[in-house]
Amino acid sequence: xxxxxxxxxxxxxxxxxxxxxxxxxxxxxxxxxxxxxxxxxxxxxxxxxxxxxxxxxxxxxxxxxxxxxxxxxxxxxxxxxxxxxxxxxxxxxxxxxxxxxxxxxxxxxxxxxxxxxxxxxxxxxxxxxxxxxxxxxxxxxxxxxxxxxxxxxxxxxxxxxxxxxxxxxxxxxxxxxxxxxxxxxxxxxxxxxxxxxxxxxxxxxxxxxxxxxxxxxxxxxxxxxxxxxxxxxxxxxxxxxxxxxxxxxxxxxxxxxxxxxxxxxxxxxxxxxxxxxxxxxxxxxxxxxxxxxxxxxxxxxxxxxxxxxxxxxxxxxxxxxxxxxxxxxxxxxxxxxxxxxxxxxxxxxxxxxxxxxxxxxxxxxxxxxxxxxxxxxxxxxxxxxxxxxxxxxxxxxxxx
Amino acid sequence: xxxxxxxxxxxxxxxxxxxxxxxxxxxxxxxxxxxxxxxxxxxxxxxxxxxxxxxxxxxxxxxxxxxxxxxxxxxxxxxxxxxxxxxxxxxxxxxxxxxxxxxxxxxxxxxxxxxxxxxxxxxxxxxxxxxxxxxxxxxxxx
Numbered sequence: 153x154x155x156x157x158x159x160x161x162x163x164x165x166x167x168x169x170x171x172x173x174x175x176x177x178x179x180x181x182x183x184x185x186x187x188x189x190x191x192x193x194x195x196x197x198x199x200x201x202x203x204x205x206x207x208x209x210x211x212x213x214x215x216x217x218x219x220x221x222x223x224x225x226x227x228x229x230x231x232x233x234x235x236x237x238x239x240x241x242x243x244x245x246x247x248x249x250x251x252x253x254x255x256x257x258x259x260x261x262x263x264x265x266x267x268x269x270x271x272x273x274x275x276x277x278x279x280x281x282x283x284x285x286x287x288x289x290x291x292x293x294x295x296x297x298x299x300x301x302x303x304x305x306x307x308x309x310x311x312x313x314x315x316x317x318x319x320x321x322x323x324x325x326x327x328x329x330x331x332x333x334x335x336x337x338x339x340x341x342x343x344x345x346x347x348x349x350x351x352x353x354x355x356x357x358x359x360x361x362x363x364x365x366x367x368x369x370x371x372x373x374x375x376x377x378x379x380x381x382x383x384x385x386x387x388x389x390x391x392x393x394x395x396x397x398x399x400x401x402x403x404x405x406x407x408x409x410x411x412x413x414x415x416x417x418x419x420x421x422x423x424x425x426x427x428x429x430x431x432x433x434x435x436x437x438x439x440x441x442x443x444x445x446x447x448x449x450x451x452x453x454x455x456x457x458x459x460x461x462x463x464x465x466x467x468x469x470x471x472x473x474x475x476x477x478x479x480x481x482x483x484x485x486x487x488x489x490x491x492x493x494x495x496x497x498x499x500x501x502x503x504x505x506x507x508x509x510x511x512x513x514x515x516x517x518x519x520x521x522x523x524x525x526x527x528x529x530x531x532x533x534x535x536x537x538x539x540x541x542x543x544x545x546x547x548x549x550x551x552x
Numbered sequence: 553x554x555x556x557x558x559x560x561x562x563x564x565x566x567x568x569x570x571x572x573x574x575x576x577x578x579x580x581x582x583x584x585x586x587x588x589x590x591x592x593x594x595x596x597x598x599x600x601x602x603x604x605x606x607x608x609x610x611x612x613x614x615x616x617x618x619x620x621x622x623x624x625x626x627x628x629x630x631x632x633x634x635x636x637x638x639x640x641x642x643x644x645x646x647x648x649x650x651x652x653x654x655x656x657x658x659x660x661x662x663x664x665x666x667x668x669x670x671x672x673x674x675x676x677x678x679x680x681x682x683x684x685x686x687x688x689x690x691x692x693x694x
Contacts, residue, residue, distance in 0.1 A: 485616060485617040485618060486592070486593070486617070487592050487593075487594075487616070487617035487619075487620075487676070487679060488560075488617045488618050488619070490675075491556060491559065491673060491675070491676060492556060494673075494675065495554070495555055495556060502592065503591045503592040503593060504590065504591065504592070504593050508590065508593075511593065516593075517593035517594075517595070517615055517616065518592055518593035546554060546556070550557075550560050550565055551565045551569065552565075552618070
């Protein structure tokens with residue numbers, strides 16, 4: 153990556169190291185400008201006003217849909233704007249799950265799941281008496297096709313899993329899992345929140361039925377996300393939220409809805425966020441996901457190799473695919489260790505990262521997580537390694 | 553000297569390594585409250601026995617960071633033998649102290665005063681507070 157790229161991100165400062173992209177990415181100036189432009193110049197609603205600013209806003213909003221659709225190779229009407237991955241997955245769980253599952257149904261899920269995928273389906277299972285079936289993870293925490301086959305059967309109705317785990321960073325074999333799920337007529341609901349910023353996603357090639365991701369993990373603003381759904385499903389799916397703009401005709405006794413995707417976009421949407429997200433996609437496309445992947449991989453490989461050499465550390469996800477290293481300092485609870493890094497102005501994550509089940513699987517209460525991306529540099533990694541050695545010495549000295 | 557030395561005082565480390573009044577009792581006379589912090593994995597349970605307006609006993613079990621574990625231990629030690637009203641005032645005062653709010657400095661927090669440094673680390677206020685919130689809740693169950 154050349155120096156120009158670092159200048160695109162006003163959050164990057166020489167005395168601050170940001171290794172928490174898996175929580176939320178930094179935002180380039182072009183995204184910030186788009187959000188500001190909407191608020192300063194337009195500040196109009198969509199699909200409603202007949203005046204210039206409203207017409208212009210509507211057209212930018214719908215253009216953004218086209219940009220996102222092209223980015224994942226979807227049809228433009230298959231792209232629903234939501235408030236984030238969590239909203240997207242709740243929509244599928246409650247609109248599809250509640251109406252299609254019963255006590256004979258099984259939902260395949262895994263201990264890798266972020267709570268945004270796990271909890272909606274746990275709720276649906278509770279309400280419909282459907283069963284949750286967990287894919288047995290292998291000893292490194294990975295989902296294998298073999299393990300998936302063991303829980304797949306004729307009662308499986310939904311496979312709700314992640315593309316990339318937010319704790320382990322492994323890419324799951326989604327294409328093969330989807331093929332097998334479809335053979336028995338189950339749908340696949342994919343959480344792509346940790347994949348979309350790292351690897352090219354082609355929904356036609358993957359063939360998943362629903363796919364969810366957030367804007368803010370892929371250089372976009374917070375408060376906006378995407379639900380992709382195959383036309384066939386979106387057409388028959390009931391709305392999850394009801395209100396303004398999503399209806400076609402409202403009567404005292406019975407009302408009707410617009411077609412998809414509009415029927416899923418009730419109320420005033422995060423318009424500034426949508427316009428910002430379009431710029432984020434353009435930024436990623438300009439840079440090229442392949443270039444991002446190559447750069448991140450190289451930086452990660454160096455990071456992992458050097459961190460592994462330090463005595464007094466346990467890494468839980470060797471050879472991660474997407475720049476995530478999850479680890480602990482020996483005998484130091486993650487929340488104690490994080491305070492040392494915070495003092496040095498290094499941002500990383502500590503805790504359970506909204507994924508408690510994988511921590512139970514690993515047999516730990518909490519962990520530290522660094523995640524690197526294309527705007528991180530080798531100098532930052534070196535500084536981190538140095539601080540980590542200091543931290544180990546410090547905590548040993550005071551008695552941990 | 554690291555800024556963190558204000559947080560990791562010797563007494564805190566000592567309690568972290570040797571927590572007092574550790575282990576719960578299966579005794580119906582005790583009121584029990586468990587609080588888990590889902591974001592960090594802290595898991596703290598406090599049991600109190602109150603008789604004739606006096607906190608007769610406090611038991612605790614805590615997993616988590618050094619601050620949360622030590623805080624539960626220190627709490628259990630200073631609360632045993634305190635009249636109910638005083639115990640509540642102390643807990644309130646402690647919670648105000650660690651969250652950098654106004655607190656009554658004339659009240660003697662005893663060993664719990666070592667948590668005074670927590671207020672410089674806003675991210676750690678919760679760690680220090682959990683046991684004390686749970687303790688207050690056990691008294692509310694009276």
